Amino acid sequence: MEKKTLLTIKDLQLEGRSGNAWHPIIKGVDLTLHKGEVLGLIGESGAGKSTLGLAAMGFARDGCRISGGTIDFDGIDLRTAPESLRRGLRGKRIAYVAQSAAASFNPAHRLINQYCESPVVHGVMAREKAEADAVELYGRMRLPNPDEIGFRYPHQVSGGQLQRAMTAMAMACRPDLIIFDEPTTALDVTTQIEVLAAIRDIVRQFGTAAIYITHDLAVVAQMADRIKVLLRGDEVEDADTRSMLTAPREEYTKSLWAVRSFARAEQPTATGTPVVSVRSVTAGYGALDVLKDVSFDIHARRTVAVVGESGSGKSTTARVITGLLPQRNGQVLFNGNPLPPSFKARSRNELRQCQMIYQMADTALNPKLRLRELIGRPAEMYLGLKGKALEARIRDLLALIELEPDRYIDRLPSELSGGQKQRIGIARALAAEPQLIICDEVTSALDQIVQEGILKLLDRLQGELNLAYMFITHDLATVKSIADEVVVMQQGVVVERGPKAAIFADPKEDYTNLLLSSVPEMDPDWLNRLLVKRSAKAQEP
Amino acid sequence: MTEIWRMISQRLLLGVLTLFIISVVIFGATELLPGDLARELLGQSATPETLAALREQLGLNESAPVRYWNWLTGVMQGDFGMSMATKMPISELVGTRLGNTLFLAFYAAALAVPFSLLLGVLAALWRNSIFDRASNALALTAISFPEFFVAYILILWLSQSGLFPSMVRITDTTSMGERLYMAFLPALTLTLVVTAHMMRMTRAAIINLLASPYIEMARLKGMSPMRVVLRHAVPNALSPIINVVALNLAYLITGVVVVEVVFVYPGLGQLMIDAVSNRDIAVVQAIALIFAAAYVLLNLLADVLSTITNPRLMHRK
Numbered sequence: 001m002e003k004k005t006l007l008t009i010k011d012l013q014l015e016g017r018s019g020n021a022w023h024p025i026i027k028g029v030d031l032t033l034h035k036g037e038v039l040g041l042i043g044e045s046g047a048g049k050s051t052l053g054l055a056a057m058g059f060a061r062d063g064c065r066i067s068g069g070t071i072d073f074d075g076i077d078l079r080t081a082p083e084s085l086r087r088g089l090r091g092k093r094i095a096y097v098a099q100s101a102a103a104s105f106n107p108a109h110r111l112i113n114q115y116c117e118s119p120v121v122h123g124v125m126a127r128e129k130a131e132a133d134a135v136e137l138y139g140r141m142r143l144p145n146p147d148e149i150g151f152r153y154p155h156q157v158s159g160g161q162l163q164r165a166m167t168a169m170a171m172a173c174r175p176d177l178i179i180f181d182e183p184t185t186a187l188d189v190t191t192q193i194e195v196l197a198a199i200r201d202i203v204r205q206f207g208t209a210a211i212y213i214t215h216d217l218a219v220v221a222q223m224a225d226r227i228k229v230l231l232r233g234d235e236v237e238d239a240d241t242r243s244m245l246t247a248p249r250e251e252y253t254k255s256l257w258a259v260r261s262f263a264r265a266e267q268p269t270a271t272g273t274p275v276v277s278v279r280s281v282t283a284g285y286g287a288l289d290v291l292k293d294v295s296f297d298i299h300a301r302r303t304v305a306v307v308g309e310s311g312s313g314k315s316t317t318a319r320v321i322t323g324l325l326p327q328r329n330g331q332v333l334f335n336g337n338p339l340p341p342s343f344k345a346r347s348r349n350e351l352r353q354c355q356m357i358y359q360m361a362d363t364a365l366n367p368k369l370r371l372r373e374l375i376g377r378p379a380e381m382y383l384g385l386k387g388k389a390l391e392a393r394i395r396d397l398l399a400l401i402e403l404e405p406d407r408y409i410d411r412l413p414s415e416l417s418g419g420q421k422q423r424i425g426i427a428r429a430l431a432a433e434p435q436l437i438i439c440d441e442v443t444s445a446l447d448q449i450v451q452e453g454i455l456k457l458l459d460r461l462q463g464e465l466n467l468a469y470m471f472i473t474h475d476l477a478t479v480k481s482i483a484d485e486v487v488v489m490q491q492g493v494v495v496e497r498g499p500k501a502a503i504f505a506d507p508k509e510d511y512t513n514l515l516l517s518s519v520p521e522m523d524p525d526w527l528n529r530l531l532v533k534r535s536a537k538a539q540e541p
Numbered sequence: 542m543t544e545i546w547r548m549i550s551q552r553l554l555l556g557v558l559t560l561f562i563i564s565v566v567i568f569g570a571t572e573l574l575p576g577d578l579a580r581e582l583l584g585q586s587a588t589p590e591t592l593a594a595l596r597e598q599l600g601l602n603e604s605a606p607v608r609y610w611n612w613l614t615g616v617m618q619g620d621f622g623m624s625m626a627t628k629m630p631i632s633e634l635v636g637t638r639l640g641n642t643l644f645l646a647f648y649a650a651a652l653a654v655p656f657s658l659l660l661g662v663l664a665a666l667w668r669n670s671i672f673d674r675a676s677n678a679l680a681l682t683a684i685s686f687p688e689f690f691v692a693y694i695l696i697l698w699l700s701q702s703g704l705f706p707s708m709v710r711i712t713d714t715t716s717m718g719e720r721l722y723m724a725f726l727p728a729l730t731l732t733l734v735v736t737a738h739m740m741r742m743t744r745a746a747i748i749n750l751l752a753s754p755y756i757e758m759a760r761l762k763g764m765s766p767m768r769v770v771l772r773h774a775v776p777n778a779l780s781p782i783i784n785v786v787a788l789n790l791a792y793l794i795t796g797v798v799v800v801e802v803v804f805v806y807p808g809l810g811q812l813m814i815d816a817v818s819n820r821d822i823a824v825v826q827a828i829a830l831i832f833a834a835a836y837v838l839l840n841l842l843a844d845v846l847s848t849i850t851n852p853r854l855m856h857r858k
Contacts, residue, residue, distance in 0.1 A: 057761060062752075090763035103754040108776035108852060118762045153852045 661743025
């Protein structure tokens, strides 16, 4: 059965401006989408996924221009059509769901006012009808209190709920096509499932065609009928989901599929005095206890992964260990000796022993400093290195993180890629010669192939330098590959802890089970099976 | 709502404290001025006996803290003392002048605020266009000239030809229409002086937001550029705009000295100049305190308005 074609993109060329020169972002991509079909677009960041998705709306971001090809949407060439015509289509027949709903809802207006804007301005329905419709769609997206939730401001609604409200908003005019631009990337795994299921259902109910953009292969496997792989603005491969998963043709696609294969060798159980021992720590902000009676140990040459949803207290634990947030009760022992609760009371040597690497390398590096200063500063401050010795140390560190010293030493952070910036974050931590490094979601902002490189680097450094890692993450695939022990946290309490193999093979607690079973798998039927299983379980007496 | 009232009362208390500190500074500063009030009043030919008698009568022989206390308690009861030069109660002297100054300030604000906000929004909407560049260039030109120069240029163009009067004579019987007509040139001068700040801040605050994801979202919902700016950018840019407007309003009340002198406008600024040259210290103190109060009150108003227009502060989780 051949369905009617909705969108045909032919030989699309798109350029971005840097300074006075235009350089290509998309280099001649073709795309066909049938009515009611869901196409997955995957690739690393910078592959041009979002740009292509926006081009399907005839839209180019500021500083970009569509320089060639045709975009045929139901008989209208969006490239040559006048802006007023394109504007009439956007929101009405082609809608957009953005990556971060929290940033993409206007903080100044209530959700329902933002919902009603498209239908009213495009003349699809009157305000009262649009409001009633919003309540119905909120219900269909399984939002709690659909009657009332629209009258809240964006900051009063959680991330997962906002993402569903945004999907409902995109549906307001019953468009023919929705562009989903990484709609679940910013969400916790447990929240992600609800959003994925709600998006899939509503797209099917209304027979809406969709372009689903993501870098998460397992997610795209659940959502898309067909997958297109992009690399640096070029198409690599395009095939239906099942054949793409089982028999990828191109080497690049195969490498994407294989990326989760890195696994650290099994380590024997650690003995002796742990580097860090967190003992019954209770801490919080104001009157609120964020951490309650948290205990765990980290030994040298071992990686302890602390996992849990956002708000579970992972980063707060790190703040207690570093002394940024003095605990109310309990102790933090370093090599068996208690550390003063506040960093202000700690000696320089105690501070040196514990270093951090941050999630957003972009914001964690001073953009005005060159790598020489970024890495040299802690080496100079903690170890007193100067002149030639300092220069040699900086070069050693750059070599250690696999960046050629001569090429990189005088660069600014803005002249590095995301993965390279994160490597500089690692080098800066290493410059202090610490025993413990706290890695706070260090791979979350990176593409999978780059993540792999960072994880391998961390693993190698641990062996060479005898480091202990505390690895904070919500990504369980990362935990599987790098951790020795796992600490599962929920609402400030350690729910379960133990060796990785034991936790993954036989989780004792319901919450651990929920967390583990929520990690998407490559199997396209995984989401269906999971939902069936969960609803069956919910109906049990 | 109770939180708003709590915030307002907190800020009011802080404002009173600020005014108290300012009153100390003002009193201290006038103490440092050289010269002797009694000699100033009586002239060079005064005998030591009359000088001493006058000092006694004015309370000048008391210590500074005592005189400060007497002054402050008077001020709090609305009694600013007597003007030495005119022998009139200061509150009476200042009262009508304050009304005139406020009239001119609100007149100028009524012209300048809508004009510069409109200009700022349009400049943001058509950024980097000829309109944007031209309005920026003109606003900057206007602010770069000294106020008296702008005033004289306006007199040359609009007064020499007989369109508007270059001197303002306001009495109790002057009608509203006449007042507006006579005060047009000073109001226009002030408008030209304050427009650049407000317009450029409005433009910058809006443009700053145009890269936000929610602005892109509005564009992808098919909203027109005008609607994107007015409905999606402006509500989020209100806080900086309100603050710059408040600062300029305060300037319109306190910074009009030069303009009042040029147009012979009977306002506080002129009174202050006269008082300084007559060494009429009590009048200077009173006016300085009024100016300080204007700043404190307008900033308080700006804070409250910024809070009310921010849903994140008005509607907690």
